Amino acid sequence: MSTDTAIPRSPDDITAEWLSAALTGDAPDPVRVDSVEVRPLGAGLTGSAYSVRARYAANPGGVPDHLVVKLASENHAIRERVSLGYRSEIAFYADVLDRVEIPTPACFHRSISDDGQTFALVLAHMDGHEQSDQIDGCTNEQAVHAVRALAALHGPLWCDPSLTSFTSTAMPLADEQTAYGLGEVTVMAAGITVDRLGDVLGPAHTEVLRRSAAAVGPWLLSRPERFALLHSDYRSDNLLFHAESSEVTVIDWQTLAVGLPARDLAYFLATSLVSEQRDALDRRLVEEYHRVLVDEYGITGYDVETCWEDYRLGLLQAVLVPTLGYAFADRTDRADAIMSTMLIRACEAIARHDALGLIDARP
Ligand SMILES: Nc1ncnc2c1ncn2[C@@H]1O[C@H](COP(=O)(O)OP(=O)(O)OP(=O)(O)O)[C@@H](O)[C@H]1O
Missing domain, CATH: 3.30.200.20 (Phosphorylase Kinase; domain 1)
Structure with a gap:
């Protein structure tokens, strides 16, 4: 060094x-x-x-x-x-x-x-690659490449015991104390976010946002049996796609975490596709992510229905990371526009897939 x-x-x-x-x-x-x-x-x-x-x-x-x-x-x-x-x-x-x-x-x-x-x-420098705009979202083809690449992050270190002591991150594998501590900070961050963007989000999304933030503590402790290394901010802004092949290169590794793998998958699908596109494609994209884990990384004991449920549960990542990033950073018009777009998509996905109900169902 x-x-x-x-x-x-x-x-x-x-x-x-x-x-x-x-x-x-x-x-x-x-x-x-x-x-x-x-x-x-x-x-x-x-x-x-x-x-x-x-x-x-x-x-x-x-x-x-x-x-x-x-x-x-x-x-x-x-x-x-x-x-x-x-x-x-x-x-x-x-x-x-x-x-x-x-x-x-x-x-x-x-x-x-x-x-x-x-x-x-x-x-x-990734010449020949371009960033997709966070507000416009990814194309369908880019999304396929993005979920395959994600399996190539998670698969090799799937439940790897070395990750339980990996501490070079702001979000190591959660225990009760860190989960509830982060939960409290998220509630505070969601409050600041609602004060700033409540009018744009509207009452229904604001309610989902507040309830999701309040659930972050128990959510972080859900499904402790499955963990991998997470990018945690896996969205359009951090993905560079090849202009012709749509193959992806992933940047900005400042938010590494260890936790439920499908949190990255859910975050990507909830923030980087427009809601109608996500509704039409998410099942297929979750299946493709799962297929790569099984076929290319030999992950066993993880059926596609469990992966789908993890995806639904993982959707709270799309409240956790944006609110923490936004509430404590300087405010700009562009940041407001990106944040409200991501949070509206996130709240729609959380409501559609009853992500909060999954936490209640398995405390
Ligand atoms: N290897 C690369 N090839 C081409 N462009 C890159 C590369 N790495 C970063 N960039 C460009 O630089 C920008 C900033 O990079 P990065 O997101 O890694 O840094 P950051 O400090 O998190 O920046 P920001 O605060 O703007 O998000 C990216 O959005 C991208 O446009």
Whole structure:
């Protein structure tokens, strides 16, 4: 791991010298970068991502010319608040990536300071891929690729005992104390969300939102017999689809968690498809996710009806993650629009599939 001073804190620190050292690492043949062209990417809500075009004088390993460098936020308060997210993403690329099969950008360098508030990641820029718009949602074809990729995250570490002690995440496997603690924070976050967006959500969705937030504690403790590593924010904004093949590459690993696998599946289907599209497709997409788990990862003792029930139960993830992210972040018109769209879809799905009834049925 690099020392603190070696890690860039701002785009000005992304120099040819730094990139040369970062890309060389411990390798005997140095990478020599002649020049870099750095441009900002993304909204930068929790960190900063930059597109970096590099010209090489020596490039023995064939690192691509077009890279993404991710750094911590330049805002101290944000850095403090999300340092666990930074640790999660670095842990993913350092310790987890080789143990799962979900497609991600190739990683050429990662470093983080001891306090977790300064980090750098150098990734391949996914040229030829595009992000689908969170409000428009994914196409049907993109959705198929997304659920298959999800099975490739969950399948390899399905109920793997090592995950019970995986703590490089803000949301390790829940016990009673953490579940009810997170439940209380979610109720608070839902209250703030309703104060801001209640008029847009309307009374019926507001009621579902409040009841869902109130159920988060027992929900997190449901079905403890099944767990996997979760992305937790598996939605359009974090999925880059190949423009022609629709194959997906998954980014933004700052919300790693351990829990019921279908939480990721439900979150994706509830936030990243428009409601009518989800109603028409969710059964088929759940079956496809299940098929890949069984056929490609040899998961046994998990029939498709149980997977379907897990999907229904998992829908509360689509209240948990957005409200926590939204209530404690700065407010913008775009954030309001994305959040209200995701929450309306989530509440419709929760009501349609009686997700809350499942929690009551099996306390
Ligand atoms: N490997 C990549 N290839 C192409 N684009 C990328 C890549 N990684 C990130 N991006 C772009 O940069 C944006 C920000 O990346 P990411 O979501 O990982 O960072 P973040 O700190 O969580 O940003 P934000 O706060 O804006 O969500 C992405 O939305 C995407 O547009």
